[in-house]
Amino acid sequence: MDDKISAVLDAYHEKIREERENHRKSPSGGDDGGQNRFMAVGPDTGQLINILARNLNSPSILEIGTSFGYSGIWLAEAARASGGRVITMERYEHKSAYAKEMTQKAGLADHIDFWVGDAVEMIPALPDKVDFVLLDLWKDLYVPCLEAFYPKLNPGAIIVADNMLGRAAPGAIAYGKAVRAMPGITSVVLPVGSGIEVSRYEPR
Numbered sequence: 001m002d003d004k005i006s007a008v009l010d011a012y013h014e015k016i017r018e019e020r021e022n023h024r025k026s027p028s029g030g031d032d033g034g035q036n037r038f039m040a041v042g043p044d045t046g047q048l049i050n051i052l053a054r055n056l057n058s059p060s061i062l063e064i065g066t067s068f069g070y071s072g073i074w075l076a077e078a079a080r081a082s083g084g085r086v087i088t089m090e091r092y093e094h095k096s097a098y099a100k101e102m103t104q105k106a107g108l109a110d111h112i113d114f115w116v117g118d119a120v121e122m123i124p125a126l127p128d129k130v131d132f133v134l135l136d137l138w139k140d141l142y143v144p145c146l147e148a149f150y151p152k153l154n155p156g157a158i159i160v161a162d163n164m165l166g167r168a169a170p171g172a173i174a175y176g177k178a179v180r181a182m183p184g185i186t187s188v189v190l191p192v193g194s195g196i197e198v199s200r201y202e203p204r
């Protein structure tokens with residue numbers, strides 16, 4: 001990582017640490033429907049998605065759930081390194097705007113596009129098929145998103161879904177079953193961060 005990206009990641013790490021500390025002290029405090037929370041994947045998952053996406057050749061990367069842009073920095077860096085591009089989707093305009101500002105600070109703005117709206121509705125409008133997906137929004141939308149992006153997967157596409165371990169939400173559990181039932185998918189859960197399901201698509 002270059003100095004600009006490291007500085008931006010350090011700033012996020014400080015905010016993520018504060019948010020987790022506040023959440024530990026008051027688990028139900030500040031519950032505003034997620035409008036002001038980072039809920040970021042954290043450094044281990046960030047590093048892993050960067051490694052996986054960097055390994056692809058000019059990947060078209062889809063992030064579902066931008067939030068304030070932490071995981072997007074890792075993905076945009078991978079896009080820059082591999083000649084790819086990221087589209088990231090978020091329902092809240094102010095979160096997307098903050099994320100955009102941070103990618104500008106990191107020098108990565110040329111490698112990522114920010115879409116605002118409901119991901120389930122926007123996925124069918126993607127201009128290209130995708131090679132890498134980070135699925136990280138409300139868990140009840142994991143299966144609807146899977147159904148929307150599955151027809152858009154290129155052969156060899158990698159999907160990473162977050163929050164699959166610990167007190168996994170019913171939507172995440174349903175997603176684990178649904179993704180494994182999709183033709184051409186192989187899948188494994190890894191104890192990285194909050195638990196990630198890593199899946200690969202290879203048409204039969």
Ligand SMILES: C[S@@+](CC[C@H](N)C(=O)[O-])C[C@H]1O[C@@H](n2cnc3c(N)ncnc32)[C@H](O)[C@@H]1O
Nearest residue numbers: 039040041065067070071090091118119136137
């Ligand atoms: C867990 S956070 C994403 C964290 C982010 N990936 C990171 O690591 O920095 C989930 C985000 O999904 C957004 N979201 C929820 N429902 C959505 C929808 N239908 N379409 C797009 N974004 C949505 C929330 O507003 C929230 O910011």
